[in-house]
Amino acid sequence: MPLDSEKTLKVGSGKQFGAEQAEELVRIEHLSKEYVQRRPLTGAEFTVRALEDANLTIRRGITLALVGESGAGKSTLGRCLALLEEPDSGEIWFDGKNLLKLSRRELFPMHRQIQLVFQDPTSALNPGMTAEEIITEPLAIHREGTKAQRRERARELMEQVDLPARLEHKRPLELSGGQRQRLAIARALALKPKLLVLDEALSSLDLLNQELILKLLADLQRIHSLTYLHISHDLRLVSQFADEVAVMHDRRIVEQQPASELFMQPHDRYTQELLAAMPSLESICAERLA
């Protein structure tokens, strides 16, 4: 069932899909990226293709899940978008600007618009800094506010991600896994970005923590009108929160659809295989009885 652009459909958390919201925040076109690596000992160079002609559109205010097997190129795409990697060719349009055409000076303020949350908060956070320092660091780098104002902002952000204020002088290793990921999210939000790239941000958490963080992300999205690119290999998890899903296979995006349609009627053969490989808990348990 193709999505009718004239009609407004109510989906998930009450977000409106339709003509007035269809405005895109990100458009990625023909993006390609190769990594040059060296063989150990011989030092001979060889290239690994990570992205090949990838196309993707992210509309404002939605959660787009990017799924696929390991090695499909999901993380490379996310890192290119977050300006951590430079693609070899293609275009990345963000908020009407072609990021790859910008000079270094013009690019710097763009960093604050796109922030990344990594899979493993333990290795992503500086172990020697306190929670407060971790949150205020990006503000200091972008020369925002006075020291006192930054500290005030850190307190505000900790409250938004449900971190008790008494933790502000703790270091990452003194926090639990869930708390660390909250801290990473607070840091990512410090510069009021428009887009958050969540690269397997839930994978290191257990089921209950995953649910809590998902709820938190949904709340934050509503409050700050954020757009999420959520990279995940867990289709089951994705089905719980995504508005749209893009499937990546073999360095390309093979399909992008509203989540409800993708799960009901996948068009691409690879997506069909991926879904078939995911029996539901209900079906496994019913089968056990048979």
Add this chain to the structure above:
Amino acid sequence: METLLKVRNLTIRYRSELTEREAVRRVSFDVAPGEVLGVMGESGCGKTSLGLALLGLLSKEHAEVSGSVMFRGDDMLTMKETSLQEIRGAGISMVYQEPGTALSPVMRIGMQISEIVHAHRQWSWKKCRAEAHSMLARVGLTPTERFFSAYPHQLSGGQLQRVALTQALICGPALVIADEPTASLDARSQCDLIALLRELKQGLRISLLLISHTPEIQASLADRLMVMQDGEIVEEGRFDRMYWRPVQGYTKTLLRRDRPAADRNFERADAEQEHAAR
């Protein structure tokens, strides 16, 4: 049926200079030969501590372990280190969550596996290598010479997990402790590994202590299930009973029995279809 492993009143207390914490409190359970016992619970509930304690791998300096762990009638908690070493690998073995960190990065795959056989059996290296060869084939890998001489970083996550599994199985243990064996794998490799574990369970008749918080994995493999919270067992029983008639609210949450339908998106799709029909 006789029991293979009998754990009684197992308590694990971690000590540091500042704090003391009971990670596992008076836990008792049995594992029968050929049985898969699933352990569920959120992070920090003591699942991993339990697995490590069963192998006597917790440092005496920081952890105080009391109770009893009877493996084939001998108490592992009072055993000498030399006897423990005989049991580890050949009696009870372990598959860790992160195969990438569990394997030695500077040792070739073939050696990492043959070495275990060599430590437990008085065999020639040639025979040990042949044994490694056949076990690798058994877990669905193609043990070419190139594979044998590869280093861990040259393999994929799915291959690494199979290598770790080969290490665990190579000396024919009666019990394998698998700590989140699929957590680091993508969906398809997860399915492959589950299918493999099922096949091995039937073929080799090994018992499995399956630590995992993913209900689909428990449903695919577990005969019985044990739910842990804050170091204690809150509910325990046959998996089917636990799924269809859970008693504790916590069990319901973990097995996702506390919400009407599994996927919000399928409901969404229904609603949309209705909408379109109108």
